[in-house]
Amino acid sequence: MNSVGMSSELTKLLQGDNMRVQLSVPQLVEKVLNREEGILTATGAVRAETGKYTGRSPQDKFIVEDRSTKDKIDWGSVNQPISPEAFEKLYDKVVDYLQEKDEVFLFKGFAGADKKHQLPIQVINEYAWHNLFAQQLFITPTNEELNDHQSEFTVISAPNFKADPAIDGTNSETFIIISFERRTVLIGGTEYAGEMKKSIFSVMNFLLPEQDVLSMHCSANVGFEGDVALFFGLSGTGKTTLSADPNRRLIGDDEHGWSSTGVFNIEGGCYAKCIGLSREKEPQIYDAIRFGSVLENVMVDEDTRLPIYEDNTLTENTRAAYSIDAIDNIVMPSIAGHPTTIIFLTADAFGVLPPISKLSKEQAMYHFLSGYTSKLAGTERGVTSPEATFSTCFGSPFLPLPAQVYAEMLGQKIDEHEVQVYLVNTGWTGGEYGVGNRMKLKYTRSMVQAALEGELTNVETIQDDIFGLSIPLHVPGVPDEVLQPVKTWNDSSAYEQKAKELATKFKDNFKKFKNVAEEIEKSGGPVL
Template sequence: MTTKTATTDLQTILDNTTVHYNLSVPMLVEEAVKRGEAILSNTGALSVTTGKYTGRSPKDKFIVRDAITENQVAWGPVNAPFEQAKFDRLYNKALEYLKTKQELFVFDGFAGADVEYRLPIRVVNEYAWQNQFVHQLFIRPTEAELKDHLPQFTVIGVPNCVADPAVDGTNSETYILISFEKRVVLIGGTHYAGEMKKSIFSVMNFLLPGRGVMPMHCSANIGQAGDVALFFGLSGTGKTTLSADPNRQLIGDDEHGWSDNGVFNFEGGCYAKTIKLSAAGEPEIWNAIRFGTVLENVVVDQETGAADYDSAALTENTRAAYPLDFIPGAVFPSVGGHPNVIVFLTADATGTLPPIAQLTKEQAMYYFLSGYTSKLAGTERGVTEPEATFSTCFGAPFLPLQPTVYAELLGKKIEEHNSKVYLVNTGWTGGAYGTGSRMKLSYTRAMVTAAIEGRLGEVEFVTDPIFGLSIPTAVKGVPAHVLNPRNTWEDKAAYDQAALGLAGRFVKNFEKFGSVSEAIKSAAPRTAL
């Protein structure tokens, strides 16, 4: 089956079904409420629940092994292969399912704000609320662009079309399948809308490096002087929160490319975590939750419509999806120059990494490839408390190519543009998870602001004896003892033991990167004092 045939088969179904093409937000809201898919919160946001799947299902994601992917994809547990014949069977099953639907919803738009590198996409949904989700999170075309829009990738979302693992070759009823030959993403058996955006992110991460573009799982913002800052990190480490700075303009909160032109957002919206959300702590996100926003798995009072952001009754992974223009001062188009500062965010559950440290180029490459953090509760199915993990390039679940492809691109661009790189721990201090406490957001903001404004160049640094990291001795707004994690532990010997344990995990994890230079390997932490 060729790309053309796959597209034609789908188009034939669309031509013979009542299809709502590119509806406006008010019309999608009306459809979602009328069809019983959602209710309105007291701020006008569309509130939905996604049932048993409230996070991504990484073990159910596959890439079809074909002539295009065979020799390019880094096959393994993250990029699991799927046979072409099995994909064809599931694809046809999904098409037969679509034939039974009386109404469908289609969104046509783009991934990528830079017109030189953007990807025209089409998303087909059985739910109005999911179509509103993609309408808000991808880049919406102008009327003129819509007339000439020709999708190069199609996402088919059929939450109620479940797989039979024994017959279909999946791991469960859920499947997220990417076919680069057919230019199709097929998602079924899950109502969690985040799968749609992350699948297209994976597609961009496969396509762009061949064009010299560094795809990045990061947020980005820009200052009044045009200075750009990037924030790398997995879900829950603070990318969205820290990039939504009232003193800076938002480029984007999750997915970007770094080309010879500079940085550009892949998306047209934000997908913010809302657990424990408050107006005082995160006013930009709080004020963005209004008509047009999709609230996902947030507990909402059926009588008053009031959202309870403190409740994790449905999941810790509560979310709000809204367009970029809901954030005051967001940049349009969402592009910027080359980054002056790059921040690697990690939620260290051991409580041993410093809250901020400046990295050499070699250390930046080492920690980028390591991608150390902790998976936080709710971001993936089955994760109920922090789990230490190494997610290569701070985005392993979404990077189909060999990690060194992305690392070499990043290193090249850091050197070309003299970008400063910092490691920031938004995790635990004063002890590990269960003993210590989460780093105060106000402290993290103060440290990040000092780094972005260049004020850390004015202070003295000390070198951590285990991790070899350069730690500032003073940051305005942060108690001095907090800057050195060892000083926050009552039991110093326990800190040393925990830090050496984490260092050992770094070294062991890095053994898989045998082909990197000795200079990068030498940035490893010490495993003995």
């Protein structure tokens, strides 16, 4: 075992009698049930509840400010610094806490399907169901790989250990801390399993650009002729749904790297929102929730043990975690060539952005840096209805480096590989949230299909007067009037007022970027 980042206390924990190493899925399921951490559903999935925290806790996330990070991290409200001394004290407390537990669970695996850029990791969990989650979401090694496995990053998750902000230097009882010198992610005070997944993503977003690999918050799939598509967007905008296409093979649903040879999945599983899930609308996701998968905060019928996906009693942010091989038409290993199409997904709560528009290179860079969407209910603590937000590069909460690092890399790759880029609004139409309706999924699917099949490359377009976007006049399977937002509103003056309001937000947000090429701001954004 590699000694990188490991203290003597951690070594003692790993070698302790209470450590359960690399349990199989059936063994972990048995542990979950015997320890009463969750229940077994009729589909074979384990259902667990995460208590009061049913989403990420961004205000409680820190990066240790040390020699390796001081001059590289984009410090601020997203990447909050914490001192090495505070981290070490909390680290020792958590390790001591876990040593006293009857059982602790260890999973060894990988982040990154491309072996040239793969990160060996280990995940230490207080809960068996968290360890099962880690086995679903990260890449599980073969027996041969396990024999040679040397962890280079460790996740330690102790949900029932709560910090004391006055003593520990945190903002609350919850903490998610990354130390790049210690090569450790320390998590406590929250049972929300997604913190583990997103922390390793943040780690990869720091390490991969140093290897000249663009790390991306996107899903990816590939057509049967080898054409690769990327789908960028925040949680709830449709990345998982739209990439799980029966006519295309899935590369991955959330996190990818783009190297000199092509695209690869960072994960080994999928973490899908499942509020309102049905086999009719999303058959691949529905059928993937089987034995070994994990349901978070999904209500279950007491008698039949059938999941009630439409029930949001606990949260809107109900989730399903399952191994990628639960999807039938996948690429294995999760590696493919260079993308030919990029889709930026936005859930526009203002209801004024076109359902699909073609982007020039400058517009692509502008909208990538802007990362406009709406935070949807439940994805973060305290978000109860859609809120307009700008998340740089469609992944601001997980990007340790300055935005320009990722944006410049993407721009170079768009140029190099002549990629077609589209902005797709999966949000509201006919009015803002509360007035209009959510865009029909079948229309979005038709628009995305047309883009992927090249049907929109040379189609006739009209320029949007406010945002300057090129809107296709015709898309197969979509009524023409749906394509132009102003035509879906009852009051065109109300539409114009709301559109100008959003355009102003775009311009105000973009002022924070100080070193962006002038033509990106001038030609890429709203024309007002």
